[in-house]
Amino acid sequence: MTAVPAPITDGRALVDRAMRDTADRLDPLTRRVVAYHLGWTDADGRPAEAGGKALRPALALLSARAAGTPYETALPGAVAVEFVHAFSLLHDDLMDGDRTRRHRPAAWTVFGPSAAILGGDALLTLAANLLLDEHTRGAHWAARALTAATQRLIAGQALDLGFEQRDHVTLDECLAMAADKTGALLACACSIGAMLGEGPARLVTALTGFGSELGLAFQLVDDLLGVWGSPGTTGKPVLSDLRARKKSLPVVYALNAGTAESERLAELYADPGTPSEETLREMARLVEAAGGRDWAAAEADRRIASAERYLDESGMDHHIAAEFRDIALFVTARDH
Amino acid sequence: MTAVPAPITDGRALVDRAMRDTADRLDPLTRRVVAYHLGWTDADGRPAEAGGKALRPALALLSARAAGTPYETALPGAVAVEFVHAFSLLHDDLMDGDRTRRHRPAAWTVFGPSAAILGGDALLTLAANLLLDEHTRGAHWAARALTAATQRLIAGQALDLGFEQRDHVTLDECLAMAADKTGALLACACSIGAMLGEGPARLVTALTGFGSELGLAFQLVDDLLGVWGSPGTTGKPVLSDLRARKKSLPVVYALNAGTAESERLAELYADPGTPSEETLREMARLVEAAGGRDWAAAEADRRIASAERYLDESGMDHHIAAEFRDIALFVTARDH
Numbered sequence: 001m002t003a004v005p006a007p008i009t010d011g012r013a014l015v016d017r018a019m020r021d022t023a024d025r026l027d028p029l030t031r032r033v034v035a036y037h038l039g040w041t042d043a044d045g046r047p048a049e050a051g052g053k054a055l056r057p058a059l060a061l062l063s064a065r066a067a068g069t070p071y072e073t074a075l076p077g078a079v080a081v082e083f084v085h086a087f088s089l090l091h092d093d094l095m096d097g098d099r100t101r102r103h104r105p106a107a108w109t110v111f112g113p114s115a116a117i118l119g120g121d122a123l124l125t126l127a128a129n130l131l132l133d134e135h136t137r138g139a140h141w142a143a144r145a146l147t148a149a150t151q152r153l154i155a156g157q158a159l160d161l162g163f164e165q166r167d168h169v170t171l172d173e174c175l176a177m178a179a180d181k182t183g184a185l186l187a188c189a190c191s192i193g194a195m196l197g198e199g200p201a202r203l204v205t206a207l208t209g210f211g212s213e214l215g216l217a218f219q220l221v222d223d224l225l226g227v228w229g230s231p232g233t234t235g236k237p238v239l240s241d242l243r244a245r246k247k248s249l250p251v252v253y254a255l256n257a258g259t260a261e262s263e264r265l266a267e268l269y270a271d272p273g274t275p276s277e278e279t280l281r282e283m284a285r286l287v288e289a290a291g292g293r294d295w296a297a298a299e300a301d302r303r304i305a306s307a308e309r310y311l312d313e314s315g316m317d318h319h320i321a322a323e324f325r326d327i328a329l330f331v332t333a334r335d336h
Numbered sequence: 337m338t339a340v341p342a343p344i345t346d347g348r349a350l351v352d353r354a355m356r357d358t359a360d361r362l363d364p365l366t367r368r369v370v371a372y373h374l375g376w377t378d379a380d381g382r383p384a385e386a387g388g389k390a391l392r393p394a395l396a397l398l399s400a401r402a403a404g405t406p407y408e409t410a411l412p413g414a415v416a417v418e419f420v421h422a423f424s425l426l427h428d429d430l431m432d433g434d435r436t437r438r439h440r441p442a443a444w445t446v447f448g449p450s451a452a453i454l455g456g457d458a459l460l461t462l463a464a465n466l467l468l469d470e471h472t473r474g475a476h477w478a479a480r481a482l483t484a485a486t487q488r489l490i491a492g493q494a495l496d497l498g499f500e501q502r503d504h505v506t507l508d509e510c511l512a513m514a515a516d517k518t519g520a521l522l523a524c525a526c527s528i529g530a531m532l533g534e535g536p537a538r539l540v541t542a543l544t545g546f547g548s549e550l551g552l553a554f555q556l557v558d559d560l561l562g563v564w565g566s567p568g569t570t571g572k573p574v575l576s577d578l579r580a581r582k583k584s585l586p587v588v589y590a591l592n593a594g595t596a597e598s599e600r601l602a603e604l605y606a607d608p609g610t611p612s613e614e615t616l617r618e619m620a621r622l623v624e625a626a627g628g629r630d631w632a633a634a635e636a637d638r639r640i641a642s643a644e645r646y647l648d649e650s651g652m653d654h655h656i657a658a659e660f661r662d663i664a665l666f667v668t669a670r671d672h
Contacts, residue, residue, distance in 0.1 A: 025487070026487075026491070027490075027491035027494050027495065029491075029494040029495065029497075029498055030490065030491065030494050087457075091453055091454075091457065094453070095449075095450040095453060095454070113431075113449075114431040114497055115494075115497075117427055117430070117431060117453060118427075118431070118490055118493060118494050118497070120457070121423075121427060121456070121457075121460065121490050122487065122490045122491075122494075124457065124460060124461065125460065125483050125486045125487050125490060126483075126487060128464045128479070128483045129480065129483035129484055129486075129487060132476060132479055132480040132483065133480075135473070135476055137471070139476075140468060140471055140475075140476055143464070143468055143479065144465065144468040144469075147461050147462075147464045147465035147468060148465055150461045150465075151361070151362075151458065151461050151462060151465060154363075154366065154454055154457050154458045154461060155362070155363035155365075155366065155458075157454060158363050158365040158366050158451075158454050158458075159363065159365065161365075161450055161451075161454070162365055
């Protein structure tokens with residue numbers, strides 16, 4: 001297990017405080033859902049410690065450092081990207097029917113679908129509102145970029161839902177979906193601090209490219225964990241993506257590989273019944289035999305290498321570039 | 337039936353064009369849901385003419401005229417308020433289980449809950465993104481006001497959902513809920529054009545006050561229609577609010593009136609079974625006998641009078657003030 005890089009742990013307390021302060025702007029009912037979803041409370045509203053690793057806020061603060069921007073200027077950006085991320089998880093769990101999130105019951109199973117919808121709506125709105133608190137050019141830039149990234153995130157989720165109703169999805173379609181669903185917000189997280197600090201366009205562009213590639217790598221690793229990850233690490237049941245017949249990246253690669261295993265996998269994916277544990281294990285073997293596992297791991301490495309080239313082009317301080325690199329390696333080394 | 341005031345019909349084509357152009361920024365799947373929900377297409381994607389009256393865009397454009405702002409500057413504001421309104425209807429219909437919207441099946445019944453959630457998310461995000469297209473102080477002001485109004489709208493819906501699970505709701509709580517759920521966005525619609533044009537703070541404040549009171553009046557009339565409106569006008573089944581046991585303003589007034597009818601009404605509202613048509617008619621009689629109908633009508637008139645005082649204080653041109661007044665009277669004269 002790779003150690004958590006310093007930038008992720010360093011700003012953690014600062015971001016946590018800012019997130020809680022911002023959430024206090026919510027009405028009491030919505031705040032309850034949000035506090036549970038973000039891991040601050042249990043289902044009865046008692047204090048809990050079940051938060052995520054806050055990767056996006058760490059990247060946002062690091063991007064501020066890359067632009068020589070003080071933490072305080074970037075903090076609303078760090079909170080806003082995490083709120084948009086939390087919004088998407090809250091709504092996605094409901095849409096996908098996922099009942100578990102970070103080893104706990106998903107918020108919609110605790111508070112009901114309506115509360116989950118409203119909680120997500122509130123997080124999305126609060127993220128944009130928070131960024132607009134300051135009347136600076138940087139705030140305007142950041143808010144525009146965040147809402148544009150959110151549009152792509154929503155488009156990606158719409159595509160993903162559409163995939164489930166289609167027999168055939170190409171690898172290019174699946175990569176484009178992942179770029180929208182995961183890449184766009186991560187690209188925004190990696191550059192929003194620099195935008196808030198009105199950093200040079202060259203730096204913002206390079207950081208956006210870095211984040212976009214990192215997002216793809218992240219999704220590839222997440223998809224690998226969705227088939228071969230251990231429930232202890234992922235917080236999801238074993239083979240969960242296959243059980244839900246998700247058209248994730250390694251699966252779509254395997255389906256399109258043109259091998260005998262691809263055909264057999266396509267048959268199993270087309271069967272509308274609930275697959276047995278044995279069938280699930282067969283599916284996993286087929287994805288692997290058709291090359292889906294190796295391809296996804298290699299593609300993640302290629303994306304990380306491409307992300308690193310963006311760092312080289314950014315003109316940023318070497319120490320900060322090294323911290324971005326550490327996060328990228330950490331993210332793609334998650335237990336596989 | 338009062339004639340539709342000129343400001344509502346005048347800008348209609350302009351706003352319609354701008355809304356369609358803006359919706360083209362959406363991904364194809366989400367755009368389909370949005371186009372149906374906004375009345376541009378039928379369930380199969382064929383052109384239709386089933387749009388609403390676009391009250392909020394008309395108010396937004398009128399507020400621009402009050403500030404001497406050109407239409408083009410205010411148009412994104414007109415589109416953005418209508419998109420936020422459409423977002424709220426899309427999500428609310430799903431949350432409330434309302435199956436009919438403007439004489440047609442509600443979008444969630446046609447495309448499914450997930451598509452309705454995503455469609456609403458997309459409209460909400462697009463509204464903010466659109467306002468930020470221009471890098472002006474006015475755009476920043478408008479985007480901040482719109483996201484703040486949206487937060488109140490969400491808080492109002494959260495309160496409203498909470499009311500349904502409570503035995504007792506006070507009239508003040510219900511008025512505060514309506515101020516959030518309906519007043520905040522209408523207040524923003526009535527002032528956003530002036531904000532985009534960077535009009536004087538005194539004008540924006542007066543228009544916000546006008547819209548806030550108009551919103552309350554609008555909600556009171558809507559609640560009256562929810563009990564005594566004809567389905568032909570409202571597009572909803574007769575007595576629909578009573579069937580759903582909504583704690584609407586006239587009902588909450590009646591429940592709190594301390595009369596014998598209040599007690600009987602409370603008993604009927606507490607019964608978890610499906611009320612018969614006869615029971616629904618009894619409920620309507622009880623709300624009326626306890627004074628709920630008269631109070632709501634009088635309160636709507638008081639709110640309109642208060643709204644008109646804001647116009648007097650605004651310092652705006654008399655002709656434009658008269659147009660705001662016409663809209664206010666039109667809105668509160670809807671078939672009761």
